[in-house]
Amino acid sequence: MLVYGDRDRVEDPRVVVARIAAAHRTAAAKPDGLIRHALLVSLFIEAAELAQGLADEEFVALGEDDCTPCRNAAMAVVMELARSVAWSWRGEPQPGACALTAELETLSAQPLPETVRIRRPEGYAFYGLYPEAYLEAAARLPPIMSAPVVVIGLRSIGTGLAAMAAVALDAAPPVTLRPVGHPFQRAVRVSARLRAALLADAGASYVIVDEGPGLSGSSFGAVADWLEAAGVPSRRVAFLPSHGGDPGPRSSDRHRRRWAEAVRPVVGFDELTHAVHGPVPPLERWFEDTLGPAVAPLRDLSGGAWRTASADSVADGLPVHAQQERRKFLLRTASGSWLLKFAGLGRLGETKLGRAQALHQAGFATEPMALRHGFLAERWLDGAQPPSTMSLERVADYLLFRAQRFPAERDTGASLPDLLEMARVNIGEALGAAATVSLDRWTPDILRDMSAGVRRVITDNRLHIWEWLRTTDGRLLKTDSLDHADAHDLIGCQDIAWDVAGAMVEFGLSVVEADRLCGAVGASKRLVAVHLPCYLAFQIGYWSFASSDAGAASMRRFYEEAWKRQAGRGGRSPPPAGTP
Structure with a gap:
C-alpha cells in the first residue's frame, strides 16, 4: 500500500543563516524559562536542517560522504546551538552570543549553493521526539565506552541528534552519514579522507545516532557493518535510537543479533516531559502562565484514549489509527x-x-x-458529540474558507499522476488488478491538461463525520483541522476538489448535493472526478495500516465497498453514506 510520504522544502542557505542570527538575538533577550528554551530548540532544529541540506547537496555532487570545510562550518553552528540547549536544559548560565556569531560568519563565508533541499524531520514534526532526550540518553552511556568517542549521526534528523549526543559526551563534532540503497539493505559510501578521519584512533568508541529503528533497522546496521568491516569490535559500538524496541520484521538476523547485544540507552517522552529539568517544568505546568495550575493529574489521551474521555458512548466505537x-x-x-x-x-x-x-x-x-x-x-469541548447528519451549507462554508484563506505553494502535495499511481497500487493490492480498470480513462495527456488547473490550498484532507462536533450550545465545529495536509503521508496540500471528494464519500452526498458543493466552493468537477477514486484508494491504504483496531478494519471494508459502487457506476456518481 502507498500511504506514507515525505515533504521537502527549498531554502536559500544565506537567508536561513540570517534568520538564525536574528532569532538568536530575540531568544537571548528572553528571561530563563520554558519559552526561551523552546526558542533555542527551534533555532537548533533549523540549524541542523540547514546542515543536513548542505551535506545532502555535497553527497549528491560527490557520490559519497566526505569531510569538507562547508560541512564542518555548518556542524559548528549546530554544535554551538546544541550547547545552548544543553545549558538551558540544565539551568546553567548561558554564555554570550559571540561564539555563535563567529560560527555563522564562517558558514556564510563558504561557497554556499543558491538553494538547498531540506527534509522535514519526522520525529520533531509528528512523533513528539525531543532532542533533549538524546542529551539525557547519551549521558547514560556506560563508562566502558573508551575515549575518544566518535559520534555518527544518520541522514536528516540524526544530524542534530548526534550533536546533542556529542555535547553530552564532551566529544568532537559528529560526522553525518547517508546510508543509501534498498530501504531494507542500506550501505554507506565514505570517502577515503573521511574513512581515515573516522578510524584515526584505533582505540576509539563509536556512538551511532538516529531516529528509529524502523522496519529493518538497516540504516543503523549499515554503519555498524562498515565499522565492523574496518576492524572495530562490537563492544565499542553503541546506538542511540528513539525507542527501546527491536528493529522491525524486515531486519536481518545479523542486525537483530547485534541490536540485542548492543548498548542503546533510551529516554522516553514520558520520562523526559514529566520531570523538572532546570527551568523547564513538567508538561502539566507548561501552560500555567496562561491557563493556571492543574487541579487534576494530566490525563493521556494519545493512541485513541480520547474515546474514553467523553461521556458519549458513541465515541467508544470510533476508529483509530493509533500509530498516526x-x-x-x-x-x-x-x-x-x-x-x-x-x-x-x-x-x-x-x-x-x-x-x-x-x-x-x-x-x-x-x-x-x-x-x-x-x-x-x-x-x-465538554459535552460535545459527533453530529448524526451534516449541514451541506456548513461544509461548504468551511471548505470555501480554507480555499480562500490557506493557499499553498505549488509543490506541497502529490501530483495527479502520483495520486493515480497510489490509487492503482492500493486498489490492486486490496481488490485485485481488475478493479483498477476504471482508472485507465485518466491518460497522461488528460492529467497533464488537468494539472494546469490545480490550485493548491492547505486542505483538511479528513472530513470524517466524527471529526466534527456539535457543542452543547449548538455550534458545529471541526476538530483536528490544522495539519492533515502536513501529515506523514503522501497526499499533502491539494486543490479544494480533494476535500469536495472527501465530503462526497464521508457524508454520502447525492449527485445534486455534490454539484451544489462544487459550485459553492468553486471546485472543478473534472478535478473532483479524478480525486474521488484517489480519495477512496488512499483511505483503503490508510486504514489497512491500522487494521489492528476493530473500527479501523471496519473502515477499510467501508471504503472498499464504496470503491466497488463508485467503479460500478463508471465513476459518475458518489457512493452512498455509511459509517462503521
Missing part, C-alpha cells in the same frame, strides 16, 4: 478543561498556532490558547 495519532493530553485547571496536542517543534508549531487562531476567529474550530515547546493548548 499525535500525543494528546487532557489538562483540567480552574479556568476550564484543555486539550494539549503535539503540534510540532520549531517553526512548524508556530505556523499551526496561526492557522488555529484563524479557524477559531472564523467560527470553525475551538479556541487555541497558547503554544508551548511543541504543544498547542485548545479548549476542551
